[in-house]
Ligand SMILES: Nc1ncnc2c1ncn2[C@@H]1O[C@H](COP(=O)(O)OP(=O)(O)O)[C@@H](O)[C@H]1O
Ligand SMILES: Nc1ncnc2c1ncn2[C@@H]1O[C@H](COP(=O)(O)OP(=O)(O)O)[C@@H](O)[C@H]1O
């Protein structure tokens with residue numbers, strides 16, 4: 001067997017702690033938004049990252065994009081530590097697409113100016129070529145060239161997301177971090193954007209990290225899926241494995257909550273508790289235990305350790321077994 | 324007829340805007356019976372929220388409403404004064420909106436807000452109001468309810484706030500609940516929990532419910548009857564199973580083909596799409612407004628009149644294509 005090539009992007013035991021103010025005179029407390037995450041994003045693959053709001057997905061995205069420095073741990077670009085890369089070098093390799101194309105596009109700038117922005121910031125190529133490159137990118141993402149002189153407010157939500165994709169791709173990145181790229185869109189527009197992302201992946205040989213709270217979207221796009229809960233990856237496996245054999249009780253609840261358009265099924269009972277953890281003061285033991293339908297005595301005191309079974313990693317006492 | 328709670332016929336809303344007269348709701352009709360859930364579904368901007376606001380008498384000041392009929396519990400509510408409508412709202416007709424933070428007052432405790440609705444509509448003592456608040460908070464799954472009465476909205480999570488909103492909507496024993504995208508801002512597991520809860524409460528109290536959503540998955544799981552809205556009109560309606568098993572309108576069919584479904588759509592396969600966007604509804608409008616996005620449009624569609632094709636058992640759609648042209652088609656047709 002040949003040695004596996006280095007992942008396009010990888011985090012090694014990354015932790016990100018924010019100091020959160022507790023109000024006047026009460027000082028601040030640490031919040032572990034990301035808590036010891038090791039995640040590999042292999043070249044040419046789509047890795048899905050799912051979990052509820054506040055679990056640390058966007059913080060992961062920002063760390064991978066070099067926009068947020070981790071408190072500890074390392075980010076590797078093609079196997080090399082982030083420490084050796086400048087902002088500009090990272091931006092050439094990795095570009096983001098964010099959820100809300102409304103707030104992530106400057107309303108006072110024309111589409112041409114928005115799409116060419118990365119070229120300007122990183123002084124890529126001659127300014128005389130920028131306009132032509134913008135035109136090419138608009139073709140690639142399926143926008144008419146005449147929108148170059150429009151403003152974001154003159155475009156529909158789907159068109160704005162295409163602009164965000166054009167802006168990301170104009171740098172010819174290797175990896176695109178898509179943070180909830182379709183969450184703000186209607187299904188009719190979502191399907192067009194997902195189809196476009198698939199086409200672009202083929203055309204440019206892209207690697208994606210796809211962050212979404214919609215498991216159906218992730219299942220449709222991703223080769224591998226990581227499920228996050230309160231800053232930890234609690235389960236990770238190949239897409240088919242995860243969907244056919246979900247193990248962590250949280251993953252099972254997430255899957256059970258996907259409401260497929262099946263009129264013969266009702267709304268399932270997730271059997272989850274309604275208690276919500278405070279990320280500043282997370283529950284002891286397994287942080288999921290207050291909501292877990294399978295909670296055992298050990299779960300209340302001991303944090304579960306990761307267990308691996310042929311590439312299917314689960315962090316739960318039900319699968320801990322003996323070391 | 325005895326089971327019917329709400330009956331609306333030919334409801335329209337017009338709003339003057341800078342560009343002329345906007346016609347966001349153009350002749351909608353529906354009815355809801357006791358214990359029944361009607362889902363109104365469509366893309367954003369198709370007029371769902373304005374339809375519900377029109378029923379509740381909460382339209383923006385500049386909007387004009389007209390209807391051939393609007394009967395709630397046998398009473399014509401078209402001509403009610405604002406004070407009388409206000410008595411209905413929160414009483415026998417209550418609502419749940421998408422963002423509970425905008426409907427809960429941040430400066431009052433949960434207990435005060437729950438009691439206030441009750442005291443305003445039901446003449447009772449504060450103690451009775453408090454008992455009912457505790458009873459309902461427990462019903463909606465809020466633990467140690469009595470001790471929560473003193474909490475403020477910001478001390479609760481989004482899911483808990485939505486539960487409080489539901490408790491508040493139930494305080495006066497409503498006959499009808501109107502829920503506009505009640506779970507859209509919530510995480511999927513919490514969405515499932517809230518919808519499960521709503522369905523249980525509705526069954527238990529035999530309330531009628533109008534649930535407005537853009538999510539066909541939710542519709543399939545909770546609706547008894549479905550009404551698909553496009554550009555201010557109903558383009559298809561019928562019993563839930565029938566509409567999902569045999570959708571007839573190209574818009575309904577198109578929306579259903581856009582959804583990735585674990586186990587049914589394959590990874591990497593292209594999803595269907597409905598290209599284009601909802602048209603501008605300002606000025607004179609005629610014909611089928613879906614024609615600029617429709618794969619089957621012909622010249623005749625520009626002159627289409629609103630004459631629904633009725634399929635029996637309440638299933639109807641408004642499209643020029645004859646049933647025999649449509650029903651033989653494969654459900655998941657390839658898009659070119
Ligand atoms: N700059 C910040 N300062 C303080 N807390 C933050 C900051 N950014 C994120 N957080 C907190 O970190 C946690 C994870 O946030 P985020 O990564 O945005 O989650 P997600 O994208 O999964 O919704 C949340 O509790 C959030 O409130
Ligand atoms: N107060 C208002 N003034 C002008 N236009 C409005 C107003 N409220 C809604 N609209 C317009 O009416 C149309 C229908 O809106 P709405 O009922 O909110 O749609 P939905 O709930 O289906 O997303 C939209 O085009 C919207 O922009």
Ligand code: SF4
Nearest residue numbers: 286289292299316317
């Ligand atoms: S460790 Fe225990 S509480 Fe945590 S998910 Fe597994 S069974 Fe549930």
Ligand SMILES: [Mg+2]
Nearest residue numbers: 057058059179
């Ligand atoms: Mg996020």
Ligand SMILES: [Mg+2]
Nearest residue numbers: 371372373503
């Ligand atoms: Mg709405």
